[in-house]
Every structure is written in C-alpha cells, then in structure tokens.
Amino acid sequence: MPRLKLFIPVFIFLALALLLWRGLYLDPRTLPSVLIDKPLPDFELPTVEGGEQLVSKADLPDEPFLLNVWGSYCLPCLQENPILMAAKEEGVVPIVGINYKDKLNLAQMWLEDNGSPFDYSIVDEDGRLGINLGVYGAPETFVVDANGVIRYKHIGVIDYQSWQEDIMPAIAAVKAEAAQ
Amino acid sequence: MRQKQRERCQQVLRMVPELGHFSLILSFCLCVILGTLPLVGASTGNRLWIGLARPLTAGVFVFLTLSLLVLGYSFITDDFSVRFVAQHSNTLLPIQYKITAVWGGHEGSFLFWTWMLAGWMLAVSIFSKAMPDDFVARVLGIMGLIGAGYTLFMIATSNPFDRVLPLSPVDGADLNSALQDFGFIIHPPSLYMGYVGFSVVFAFAIAALLSGRLDSAWARWSRPWANTAWAILTIGIALGSWWAYYELGWGGWWAWDPVENPPMINWLLGTALIHSLAVTEKRGVFKSWTVLLAIMAFASSLLGTFITRSGLLTSVHAFASDPTRGVYILGFLGLVVGGSLLLFALRAPLMKSEFGFAAISREVFLLANNILLVVASAAILLGTLYPMVYQAVSGGELISVGPPFFNMIFVPLMAILVVFLAMGAISRWKKTSAQYLIQQLGIVAAASVGLGVLLPLVLTTEFSIGAAIATSLGLWIVFGIVQDIRIKIANKESTLAGLKSLAVSYIGMQIAHLGFATILLGASLTSIYSVEKSVLLQAGEQMDLGDYHFEFGGTEPVTGPNFIADRATFRVFEDGEFMREMYPEKRLYTQSGSPSTEMAIDAGFWRDLFITLGEPRESGAWSMTIYIKPFVRWVWLGAILMALGAVVAVLDKRYRRLKVRDLAKADAQPGGKQNDGLQPASN
C-alpha cells in the first residue's frame, strides 16, 4: 500500500502534538535543586544581629530547621513573612535566615519594620553561600535535617497552600526521622 | 444645553472600545460564513455561494481594520479602562510608542496578526482575477476558517477590549523598555506579515488538494505569494536580529532563543518551499512534496504562535504566557494541521515509480536543497523541544539546549547546502552531464578555494581554518553566479544585450543567492574576527582596541520623556586621527523601574564599533565594554538582498499572464472578459 506512506506525516504530527500538550503542564522555570540529600556547604560568616561574631556550619541548630533565603529588596519575602512569623510563634521549627546580597543596614531596618521570624540571619553579602547552595534569587527555603543535610527545597514565595502541602509534610518527615 | 450635548458626546466616546469589540465579534461571524458557504458552494457548484467569497473577505477586512483602529484610538486617548491599554501604556509614553504598543502585548499583537491575515485575504481576492472563481472561493474559504479560529481565540481567551470597570487605573503601567524603540515599531509587523503570508500558500495547497488540481498552474499561482511571504519573513527576521543586536546590548545578533527558532524553522521550510514550487511549476514533479512543505511551513508558523503564547518554553520573548491559551492554540493547531495532513494523506497523488530526470540534474540538486533545509528545520525543532521532552521523561529534571548546540548542527548543514547551491543553479533541468558540471565549475571551485584561503591570510596575517572555509564557500556562490551568467550570455552579440535578455525571475534568483552568500560571509566572519574588551575607566582615562583609541570623557545626567539616564561621552580615534564622539547611555525607565542599556554604535560597511556602559563603581569609575565587530552589517545586508531577489522574481511577466487552464472557464462565465485586468498593455 503505497498510500500508507502518505500517512507518515500525520503520525509524526500527532506524536508532536501529544508532546506539546504534555509540555503545557510542565513548569520549565523552577529549577530542581541538585543539592537535595547533600550536606550543607561550609561557611563562616557574620550575622545581621550579631555584629562582628562569625557563625559557621557547626553553629546551626542540631535539630531539623528551615533555612530561608531573603533580602530587604525582595517583595515576595515580605509577603511570606507572616507565615514564617506564625511558624516561629507556634514553635514549629527553628528558622535561620540567609540575608542574600543585601545591605546590612537595610536588612536590619527590614527586620525591625516587619518582625523577624529568624533565630538569626547569616549575612551573605557577596552571594557566595548562595551559590554554594544553588540559590538563584530570594526567596528560597530549605528544609534541613538534624545532621545538616538538605532534604527539601522550596523555590519562590511560601504561601499558605505551599506551607500546608509542601513544607509542613517535609518538616514532619524529617522530624519523624530525627525522633527515631 | 451645550453642556449636556458635550456630556452626551463624551458618553458616546467612552463606548468606542465596545465598537471595537463588536467589530471583532462581527468579523468572527463573517469568517465563519466565509469558511463554510464558499467552500460548500465550490464543491457543489453553487455559483451564488462561490460569489460570496470576495465580498465576505472585504467585510472581514473592514471590520478587523475598525477593531484595530479602535484599539489604537484607546491607546492614543489613554483609555486605561481598557485593560490591555492600562497594561502596556501610560500617559508619559511618546505618541509613536502608544501606537506601536498596540502590538506590544499578547492581545493586541494577536489582533494585529489577524488583521494581517485579513489583509492577505483581501490581496488574494483582488489579485486573483485570473484564477477560476471556485478555486479562489476555496482559497478564501480556507483562510476564512483560519481567521475564524484566530478571532474566536481572541474573543474567548484574550480580548484586547476587556475593560477594568468600574475602578479603572488612573495611569497605566509601561511598555517594556526594550520595546520602546524604532526596531520594535517595524520588526513585529513584518515578521507577522511574513508568517501570516504562508497561510496564503497553505490555503492554495489545500484548495488544490480539495479540488484535485495539483498541477503546474497551481504551482504558478502559488509562487508569487510564496515569494512575497518569504521576502517579508526574511526582512522580519533580519529586523528582529538587528533589533536584538543594538538593543539587548551585548553584541549578539542571533541567540537561538526558543522563540527565534520557529521563525527560523518557518524560514527554512519556506526556502525549501519556494524552490520546490519552482520544480513543480517548471517540471510538474514533486507535487505532493510541495503540498507537504506548504502545510509544514504553515504549521511551523502556528507552532511559533503556540510556543510564544503558551509559555511552553522559557524565552526572552515570553511576555504572554497562559496555559488556557496554550490549550486553545494547540487544539486549533491539531485541527488545522492534523486535518490538512489527513487530507494530504487521502488526496495527494502518489509518487511515480520513475522520474523524468537524470541522477545529475537540477531537479536532484533542488531535491538535495529541500532535504537539507528540512533536516535543518527538524534538527532545530528537536533542539527547541528537547528540554521539554527531557523534563517530561526525567520527571522534572531540566536541561538547556542553547547556541553551542544549534551552531554545531546548523553550520555544517548550511555548508553542505552551499556546495549544492552553485551546482544546482548552474545545472540544467532533466539532465546535466557530470563532465559539463566539472568543466563549468572546476575553475569556480579552484578560484574560490584559492582566494578563500589566501584573502583572510593576507588581510589578517594569521590563518583561521573557519575563515578560510567560510570565505571559500561565500566566493563559491559568488563565482558560481558570475560563471552562470557568463554561460547564459555567451551566445549574445554583446554583454549588455546578453544581460538584458536575462529573465527577470532569473535575475531575482541570482540576487537572492548573492544575498545568501553575503549573510554567510557576514555571519561567519563576524563570529571569527570580533574583538571586545571590558575595562574600568575614570573620566579622562583612555584605552586602545584594534586600530582604535577611545577617550572616556565622563558621564552627565540626562532626562528623557519617560526615563532618566547617565550619558557617557567618548572620543574615538581611528589610526590616531579623531573620528567621532560616541554617547552610550544607562537608562532607568521611571514608570516600570527597569534599567536599560543604550549602547552607542558606529556602524560601517566593514565593521561596527560599539560601546556598552556598565555600572558606576564606588571610586567613580565606570565599567564598560567596547566591541569591534567586522562584517556584522553583512548579515542584514544579505537579508535585504535575499528579500529583494524574491520580490524581483515576483515581477516576472509570466505571473501576470492569464493562467493556463482557466480560459474555458473564464469564457464560460459572464465576467470572464474582464478577467484580464492584470494584463499588461504590451502583451
């Protein structure tokens, strides 16, 4: 049947259309972190609150905690602040901030104005720690387990839904593990 | 009393956007009628319904024009109750950008696009007097269906006349600063127009399939349309590249961005199509292939729309992404392209078991050209969609496919294409002896390779294999053209008489090929020989690059209509002599808060100089990059030549002659005698 050959373009097109349809429901912009299940990188940096005193990886909480990348220039950070504040009040987990590529005085003002959900905020002015964490912009939030291993990464603003559906379960899983 | 009248008048004026909306809905209705009655009429022989095609086309055009004018009016009068206007304009925007903001966003550009389609339809209905009416009715009917899809898409998912009522914003946002530019005034219109132009060729192909008349006459009717659309698309792409070059600020003129790729695919398929149409017209072969190419070229333009509008792929241009729109366009794509491919499978003539040409003949070279262009298109499509496939298969992992990949694949394919180009142009239809080819092209090959290796070596004093290959290939085309013309005019009494005797379409072809050689040389030599240097300079400091010397005179603040800027002054010396001053700027658009780099360019035939201003440092010094880009203008010059060639070819007399098989029909119809309205008096 030579005419059957003429149907080849239809089939190629159908395959392509199917692929495009599938592609519509993918988000090509949110990078999955390659650092999941990897230990946090080493660092030795000052904090927004602590003046000259440096903190390092060893000073981080030895229980599961959240690592939140923020900056005073970042509007979505402002938007997720109430959720983090609520989490702090309820004592869900300790929250450590990374003040990413910011000016110290602006960061301090921001915390004063909006309230700080953080135990302390690590100052990452030149963005080196950010790079080592694969950060590409604030806000990003990591769930870190008791051994200092990154277990989950949330990119972008935390809203009520993502807090309930993504971050809380991740925290719960890590906590359950720690309890064992 | 007068007060009341004025108020009433203002109330009426406030309703103007509704008028545009209403016109849009009306054009949709007319498109639906156009897409049904004339098509049915053509297959049942209902003359009345066939006759509806032209008036309906005019109607669609009139109402879409009205819609477009209304949108323009809303921009000019700062009617921010129209959502689209509020999102893309503000009171401070200069008037010319208020007008071009019409196509500065998704909804408006779609309206503009659809209006272009209507324009092409109108052109077909006017310049088709020589074709049988039932065929024209089919062509217009198919285009009407496409138009119905576009208008419905706008009404359903992206209406440019949507209002923000009752609480309309006092002032609008801003037009993307990168779009506030002369290049943007003209780039999208020509790109869209070329894009949409391929729907004419597509409609011709489908009409031919429907009516079962895939013949030389059909190819002859299609060719001027295909050439025109191709020429406009060429210019549109070149403008986009030129705009990116001077606007995006880092000297790139082609980025293989996911949104640049579909026009490129469309252009490659269009190039294959105009060559394949030539074979079909002259020799009556490759008919099915030509039809398939027409469908693919049109499909690629729809795919381009889909990719841009759905946010499927991350891109510079993704300024309007929305999955609902994506689903709609994909459905439309599936219906139109899937339907036509099915029709193709059912109706296309089968390939003959033997062909009327020899293994070495112009037909075979043009086939090779077609295959290479389609392979290149397929490769680009593969690279464009691969990240998506990867993500779907790997469950969320992402990869990027960028310029290094595309260059590596595309450049060798084009090099092979160029080798065949000169051979195809010089060989004869049906049969060419290998001996003849070698005899004619041997000297061309020797001269182009010899000069190609020598020239770059002598001029730059260092050997670069890339430059040698590129120059050889460019000269191969150019010398091939010269040789071919020499053969053509060898028997004429004088060179002048010989040149005069050349067919217009032949001249057009050679101009276009010359343009291709120009692009090839420009693109490769600028990639090889460009130099750049980034430095940190205080006011009064200087630097050298190549044969040029730059003195940085510091910056001063300047204020534009909707931006503030720091403007730097440079004094440029060429070989020690003062040449000119250059003023790069660093702008901040006040409304959107977005910074923007305005580079200073000194354009020249042989090289461009340009300066990009970076950031000021604490010390007061500015960072800046200075570039010298040889031959970069040739890229766009070549595109202009190619487009010019295509247009010249369209002017060939044979397209204006009364067409082959319709005489009987034309005679049978009462209006038949007026059908030679396009006949030149001299014929």
Added chain:
Amino acid sequence: MISLLRAPSIPCGSGPRPRSEALRFLSIAPLFNRGQARSHRVILALLLMFASLTAYAAVDAFEFETDEQQERFRTLSNEFRCPMCQNTNLTGSGGGVAEDLRREIYFMIVDGKTDEEIEQFMLERYGDFIFYRPRLMTETILLWFGPLGFLLLGGWIIAGIIRRARPQVQVNAALSDAEQERLRKLLEKVEKQD
C-alpha cells in the same frame, strides 16, 4: 549620578524572580492577606510584568593576566545559562546571581582551574540546566545524534530517488521548456482573440 542605577541586585533588570513566580504570587497573594495584597499587587504588577526582555549587558571589567584567560572567561560566560533570568547566558544577564557566577568564574580562571573543574563547580550547584551545551549522556544521545539521523534519512531518500531517476521517462503533467513556450504563445493568441 542616579542612585537607583546603583542598587546592588536588581535581578534580570527588574523584579526579584522569574516571571512565572511573580504571576503565581500575584494569583495567590489575596488568599491570606487581602487588605495588604491589593497595594502590593499593583507595585508588583508594575515591577514584574517586564521581568524578561530587558536590555542588559554585563560589563565586569575583570583584569586577566593573559588574553587566553579572557577568551576562556568569555566562552564560559557565554555557554552557561543564567539560572535566574533563564533566557540568556551569564554574559547577557543582569541578574544578581549571574553577576556572582561571573565573578566566581573569573576567580576560578585566575586560580588556574581548568574548564572541566569550572563546569563541575556549576554542575554541582545548578545541575545540567546551567549548560547551554548539553553534556553527552544517555538521555541526550537522541539530541546529539538525532540531526545526524535526519541527515542519513534524507540521504537515503535522495539515494532512492536517484536510483529511480530516468531522464527519458516523460511525466504527463510536465511540459518541457519548449512546450511551455509553445503553450504560452498559443495562449497569447487566444487572449488576443478575446
């Protein structure tokens, strides 16, 4: 001098996030903070609507010891994709992270790191996404060799057609040049009679 132009990190020229994030944020903001959301929405809409497609050129003015180092820097910056702006390489990106990554590349080059080591550094932090030139691995074999496959397929088609090419066969629909010329003359005659 305009102080705003010196703001330390205005990623991609504007807005702190790629567009999709901004849109997602806009759509869910009212869920939990209605009063505040409206005003922020306006600001954000203004700020983020144009997150992509902004004229920006990276100008760093790093000092290199050799031209070869400078060339490597340029090549590497051109072949890494900006993880934030995503539609451009590190050279063309104004994103804060792109700036930092260029600086890291610079220091690694000056420290004598090889291209492979620099690529490994990027890969460990940002994954395969960062490479504009995809690495050759099982999943990308189709990508890298697909075009070659297309070319072979095309060559095979041409070969098949050439094999069946016969100059003497007269295809019905095709007219030779001479015949076309005759047809044209005939037609002209008919037209004149009109």
